[in-house]
Amino acid sequence: MVTKQHRWLATLYGLLPILSKLSARRWKAESDVIPWAPARIPLPEASIALVTSGGVHVKGDRPFDMTNPEGDASFRVIPGESALPDLTITHDYYDHRATDRDLNCVFPLERLRELAAARRIGRVAPRHIGTMGHLLGTEERRLVTETAPAIAQSLVDDGVDYVLAAPG
Amino acid sequence: MGLIAREIERAGIPTVTLSVVREASVRSPAPRTVFVPFRLGQVFGEPGADVQQRAILADALAALLEMRTPGAILDLPYRWKRSVYRDPLA
Numbered sequence: 295m296v297t298k299q300h301r302w303l304a305t306l307y308g309l310l311p312i313l314s315k316l317s318a319r320r321w322k323a324e325s326d327v328i329p330w331a332p333a334r335i336p337l338p339e340a341s342i343a344l345v346t347s348g349g350v351h352v353k354g355d356r357p358f359d360m361t362n363p364e365g366d367a368s369f370r371v372i373p374g375e376s377a378l379p380d381l382t383i384t385h386d387y388y389d390h391r392a393t394d395r396d397l398n399c400v401f402p403l404e405r406l407r408e409l410a411a412a413r414r415i416g417r418v419a420p421r422h423i424g425t426m427g428h429l430l431g432t433e434e435r436r437l438v439t440e441t442a443p444a445i446a447q448s449l450v451d452d453g454v455d456y457v458l459a460a461p462g
Numbered sequence: 463m464g465l466i467a468r469e470i471e472r473a474g475i476p477t478v479t480l481s482v483v484r485e486a487s488v489r490s491p492a493p494r495t496v497f498v499p500f501r502l503g504q505v506f507g508e509p510g511a512d513v514q515q516r517a518i519l520a521d522a523l524a525a526l527l528e529m530r531t532p533g534a535i536l537d538l539p540y541r542w543k544r545s546v547y548r549d550p551l552a
Contacts, residue, residue, distance in 0.1 A: 328532040329468055330493055333476040337523055345470070347463050348503075388502045396509035405512065405519045412551050415523065427463065442469035450473050456526050458519070459467045459492065460480040460505050 333456065335416075340455035343419035344372075345445065347427035348393065348400040348462025349385025352376060357384035358426045365429040367436040369445055372422040378404060387428045388462045400462050419454045427461055464490035478526045480505050480518070484535070491533040496522045498538050513549045520550035 349358050351370035359366040372381065378397045383390050393399045403422065409415045423445050429437055449457060464487060467477040471493045479492035482505050487495045498505065498518060507514035518538070525536050540547070 327468075328491055328493055329472040330532045331471050331474050331476045333526045337527070342523065345466060347466070390503050392504045392509045398512075398515050399504045399506055399509055402506045402515050402519050405506070405515045408512075408516065408551065409520065409523075414520065414550065425466065438465060442466045443473075445466060446470045446473035446475070449470060449475055454475055456523070457467070457470050457475055457477040458480070458522055459463050459470075459477055461463050461482065462503060462505075 335455050337415050337456075338413055339416045341417050341419050341453060342406065342415050342456045342458065343422050343449055343452070343454045344401060344403065344406065345423040345425070345457055345459040346401045346462065347425045348388070348390070348460070349383045349426040350381055350397065350401045350424040351384065353380055353382045360384065360386050362433065364431045364433040366426055367429050367433040367441050368425075369441050370424040371448070372401075372403075372424050374403075374418045374420045374422060376403065383462075385426050385462055387426075390462065393462075400460060416455070419449070420452050421448060423448070464492040464495075467492035476526055478522050478529075480522055481535070487535055493532050494525055494529040495533075495535040496525050496538060497535050498540060500540075500542060507547075508543075511547075514547045516550055517547040 350372060352372060355370050381397055383393060398404050406418050410418050463479050467479045471477050478494045478496055481487040481495050481497045482500050482502055484497060506518045521538055529536060
């Protein structure tokens with residue numbers, strides 16, 4: 295099925311070379327929009343922040359809104375010195391039973407501290423970021439226009455050198 | 463996750479993004495993606511598996527300085543419980 299479709303497309307492209315050129319140009323345009331900041335600082339000198347879309351936040355902080363079917367595009371600040379028992383997960387769209395036992399499964403703050411203590415990284419950043427994935431419609435747009443730029447700015451303000459982003 | 467990573471990178475901070483769903487990383491590429499064949503909810507490994515979690519964390523951070531192509535996906539050579547994880551602190 296795939297082969298047949300592939301052959302059909304190859305024939306079409308063969309007949310119309312302009313299609314190949316347009317396609318290549320579009321691909322180039324898309325790849326050009328992936329931003330790139332060169333990594334130049336050795337890890338043992340770098341301040342590193344975690345960004346999770348696993349719905350992690352400080353207990354007592356406002357939980358993510360699970361009643362909006364489009365999700366919740368807001369974000370929560372997680373202080374770097376947080377003890378893991380003081381954090382929790384509000385996110386109904388993935389199985390977080392393992393993470394409820396050990397938050398490091400999605401948010402390895404304790405593992406990051408161990409790397410810092412061993413001088414493998416410079417330091418744990420003062421603030422980390424919790425969001426929830428699976429956004430739709432208005433909330434997805436809000437993530438693009440408001441939340442993501444605000445997250446980026448807060449990390450810049452903290453002098454963060456590198457970010458490790460991970461899903462729930 | 464790719465969208466947030468791109469925005470952070472645009473602000474000048476290099477990012478690395480862990481992924482367990484390859485299609486999502488292809489659809490919305492992050493500047494640097496590190497793929498592990500693990501399950502959602504355990505992207506750094508199993509509960510209590512400190513060495514496994516440290517190995518994934520250290521490998522993902524090392525990728526920051528190793529990866530050179532925007533949008534590329536680096537596959538880590540692990541197979542969940544069947545792999546032997548070397549402790550980066552050992």
